[in-house]
Amino acid sequence: MSDISHPTRFRRASDDSPVARLILIGIALGGLGLLVAMPLLVVLSQALAEGWGAALTSLASHDARSAIRLTLLITAIAVPLNAVFGIAAAWFITKFDFRGKAFLITLIDLPFSISPVVAGLCIVLLFGANSTLGGLLVAGGYPVVFAVPGIILATVFVTFPFVARELIPVMVEQGRAEEEAALTLGASGWRVFTTVTLPNIRWALLYGTLLCTARAMGEFGAVAVVSGKIRGQTATMPITIEMLYNEYLSVAAFSMAGLLTCLALITLTLKTGLELRHADALAATRRH
Amino acid sequence: MVSRSTWIARSPMPGRGVAAGITLSMLSAVVLLPIGALIWQGVQFGPLGIWDVINRDRVWAALWLSFRLAFLAAGFNLVFGTLLAWVLVRYRFAGRRLVDAAIDLPFALPTAVAGIALTTLYAPNGFLGGLASQIGWKIAYTQWGIFLALVFVGLPFVTRTVQPVVEEIDTEVEEASATLGASRLYTMRHVILPMLTPAALTGFALSMARAVGEYGSVIFIAGNIPLKTEIAPLLIVIQLEEYNYNAAGAIGLAMLGISFVMLLAINLVQIWSRRKIGHV
Numbered sequence: 153m154s155d156i157s158h159p160t161r162f163r164r165a166s167d168d169s170p171v172a173r174l175i176l177i178g179i180a181l182g183g184l185g186l187l188v189a190m191p192l193l194v195v196l197s198q199a200l201a202e203g204w205g206a207a208l209t210s211l212a213s214h215d216a217r218s219a220i221r222l223t224l225l226i227t228a229i230a231v232p233l234n235a236v237f238g239i240a241a242a243w244f245i246t247k248f249d250f251r252g253k254a255f256l257i258t259l260i261d262l263p264f265s266i267s268p269v270v271a272g273l274c275i276v277l278l279f280g281a282n283s284t285l286g287g288l289l290v291a292g293g294y295p296v297v298f299a300v301p302g303i304i305l306a307t308v309f310v311t312f313p314f315v316a317r318e319l320i321p322v323m324v325e326q327g328r329a330e331e332e333a334a335l336t337l338g339a340s341g342w343r344v345f346t347t348v349t350l351p352n353i354r355w356a357l358l359y360g361t362l363l364c365t366a367r368a369m370g371e372f373g374a375v376a377v378v379s380g381k382i383r384g385q386t387a388t389m390p391i392t393i394e395m396l397y398n399e400y401l402s403v404a405a406f407s408m409a410g411l412l413t414c415l416a417l418i419t420l421t422l423k424t425g426l427e428l429r430h431a432d433a434l435a436a437t438r439r440h
Numbered sequence: 441m442v443s444r445s446t447w448i449a450r451s452p453m454p455g456r457g458v459a460a461g462i463t464l465s466m467l468s469a470v471v472l473l474p475i476g477a478l479i480w481q482g483v484q485f486g487p488l489g490i491w492d493v494i495n496r497d498r499v500w501a502a503l504w505l506s507f508r509l510a511f512l513a514a515g516f517n518l519v520f521g522t523l524l525a526w527v528l529v530r531y532r533f534a535g536r537r538l539v540d541a542a543i544d545l546p547f548a549l550p551t552a553v554a555g556i557a558l559t560t561l562y563a564p565n566g567f568l569g570g571l572a573s574q575i576g577w578k579i580a581y582t583q584w585g586i587f588l589a590l591v592f593v594g595l596p597f598v599t600r601t602v603q604p605v606v607e608e609i610d611t612e613v614e615e616a617s618a619t620l621g622a623s624r625l626y627t628m629r630h631v632i633l634p635m636l637t638p639a640a641l642t643g644f645a646l647s648m649a650r651a652v653g654e655y656g657s658v659i660f661i662a663g664n665i666p667l668k669t670e671i672a673p674l675l676i677v678i679q680l681e682e683y684n685y686n687a688a689g690a691i692g693l694a695m696l697g698i699s700f701v702m703l704l705a706i707n708l709v710q711i712w713s714r715r716k717i718g719h720v
Contacts, residue, residue: 165618166611172624173531180527181539183520187592188545190568191557198560233466240462248456250448256463258703262471265703266696267653269673273692274474276680277481308470332452341454363547370550372656373673377680390552390656397556397660409553416548423548424541 195413198406210404211411218384219392219408222300226388227368230307234364235357238315242353243345245316246323247331257320263312271309272377275302298380303388306374311364318360319353321435326352355433359426366419370412478696481689493690498666499675503694506672509583510651513590518644520591521598522636528599529606546595551656558589559661581663586671589658590651597650598643605639638713645709649702653695 163169168176199207210216241260245253263271279286279296289296296302330352334344350357372390379386381395389408396405427434448456482490493499528540546554562569562579572579579585609632617627655673663669672695679688 164611164615166614168530168624176523176527177531177533179520180524184524184539184542186568187588187595188542190561191554191592192545194557194561194567195553237462237466240459241467243455244459244463247453247459248448248451256467259467259471262475262703265649265699265706266475267655267673267699269655269676270478270653270692270695270699271474273676273680273688274478277685277689278474278477280685282685283477305470305474309474312471328453335452335454344454366548370548370553372550372552373654376655377677390550393550393552393556394660402560405556409550409556412550412553416545416550416553419548420541420544423544424537 192413195406195409198402199410201406202403206403207407207410210401210407213404215383215387215392216404216408219387219389220411222303222387223369223389226300226304226307227365229304230311230368231361231365233308234311234368235315235361237312238319238360239357241316242319242323243349245320247328260316261313263309268306268310268371268373269377272306272374275305275309275374275378279305297378298382298386300386302378303375303386306378307368307371310371310374311367314364314367315357315360318356318363318435322353322356322433323349352433355426355430356435359423359434362419362423362426366416369415475696478689478692481685482693485686485689489686490690490693493687494694498670499672499691499694501667502670502672502675503691503698505583505586505670506652506695507698509586509590509671510648510654513587513594513651514644514648516587516591517594517598517647518640521595521643521647522602522640524599525602525606525636529603543596543599546593551593551654552660554592555589555657555660558592558657559585562588562661580661581669583669585661585663586658586669589661590654593654593657594647594651597647598640601639601643601646602636605636609635638709638716641709642706642713645702645706649699649706652698652702 211220245257276297277283279289279302281287281290281295281297286295286297294301296305330348331344334348335341339347370390371388372394375388376391376394379388379391381387381391383395387395389412393405393408393412396408448460494503524543528536528543559580560566562572562585564570564573564578564580566580569579577584579588613631614627617631618624622630653673655671655677658671659674662671662674664674672691676688676691676695679685679691
């Protein structure tokens with residue numbers, strides 16, 4: 153200890169003892185290993201239990217391909233709808249002062265606190281064949297429930313708040329001064345939005361859209377209620393996983409699960425990258 | 441103009457009509473109208489009809505199971521999530537960044553995938569389920585399995601609400617406490633934990649709200665035995681499959697009521713914590 157080239161590192165009063173540190177890190181890693189890491193390994197090992205060939209063959213089957221196409225179609229419709237709503241709602245809420253603003257925000261957040269199954273139930277009750285509206289739509293040849301429009305509606309319902317609640321805090325913080333300056337200088341409303349507001353909110357918009365996409369591709373509960381689970385027609389990827397799993401087709405079920413897991417891991421990577429590089433432009437990294 | 445300006449204050453900002461129009465029409469079409477249909481169904485069915493459906497052993501058991509296990513899982517996450525937040529902010533160890541990112545996996549991973557993975561892992565013939573069954577502990581197809589799935593889906597909430605609060609703690613406060621003779625454990629209990637409590641409780645409520653209505657990750661691992669491991673959302677699905685819309689609607693309304701109570705609880709916790717520490 154007298155060697156001056158190795159100064160003793162004193163433990164600061166705010167440091168935990170090395171033993172406590174070791175125990176807490178051990179509990180954290182152990183718990184996450186059992187809850188998060190091992191399930192991921194199970195998905196991969198079960199998908200590849202009969203080799204890559206079997207996994208890829210099952211993904212190339214007719215039903216699997218149609219499920220993948222359907223999920224992509226639904227995501228491609230639901231996410232832009234959500235982004236448009238999110239931008240409009242955030243603009244309305246942050247650029248104008250009106251009565252009932254807090255109530256409006258609560259209503260927008262509502263889908264997060266409603267069970268996905270109840271969300272699906274609501275759509276069935278509104279558009280099902282035995283409701284007034286649903287009866288008219290079915291008679292006119294536009295069924296909603298047990299068809300693709302119902303799945304889209306259910307997906308938009310459960311992902312409804314994602315973009316809006318990401319944009320609102322960011323736009324509140326940025327205030328209105330920059331937009332007002334642009335207006336004073338004679339810019340049109342659309343020009344103000346695209347050249348002033350959009351560059352300020354683009355990372356937050358991307359972040360919200362990313363979370364929305366992940367949820368849209370993976371939604372199960374609400375879609376399970378409205379889809380009718382018709383193979384090749386209304387079975388999305390998560391619904392197909394359920395059907396295959398219940399038929400004890402483990403390799404096929406886990407291959408599709410593996411595909412969704414890869415998408416989830418890509419989402420997490422992009423999300424973490426955004427948080428690291430653009431932390432100051434996001435609401436999530438400050439609020440969460 | 442005059443009548444409008446009393447509701448919405450005058451503003452030079454453009455796009456009021458378009459923004460308000462899109463917001464209100466989409467909110468109505470996607471969220472309010474469907475929820476209205478559920479409430480209307482309840483009104484038509486009448487309070488007595490609803491009570492008749494809910495007041496059965498099987499429905500009470502399912503509602504109580506969903507609520508109780510959501511509470512217990514959120515309680516577990518309250519402790520484990522706070523611990524995770526502390527470890528991630530205060531300690532430096534290899535792979536910390538990776539662990540930090542992994543906590544969000546339950547948000548990104550589809551619930552059906554989580555459901556079949558957890559079931560395969562914790563079933564009696566699975567890797568961990570096999571180990572547990574050697575000491576006579578059955579996890580999958582019992583209430584333990586449901587608990588596990590609900591812990592998984594609620595995992596990120598507490599950690600993500602507590603993390604920023606831990607980051608903001610001034611270590612001088614802890615040093616002051618140590619200087620005054622407090623042991624580290626005493627400082628933890630009486631100085632640090634009180635600062636974390638409001639955020640942790642917000643995370644607890646969010647985690648519980650999510651868990652009460654959770655369906656996808658639970659149905660695979662639950663076993664779905666009536667009165668024992670049948671959750672309330674599954675009961676709705678069963679009624680719908682039998683085209684029993686009144687019964688499904690009645691149980692759905694009960695769950696909607698629980699959601700509103702949870703939402704109220706979250707808001708109350710946030711108001712309380714804002715008063716206590718100035719932010720959430």
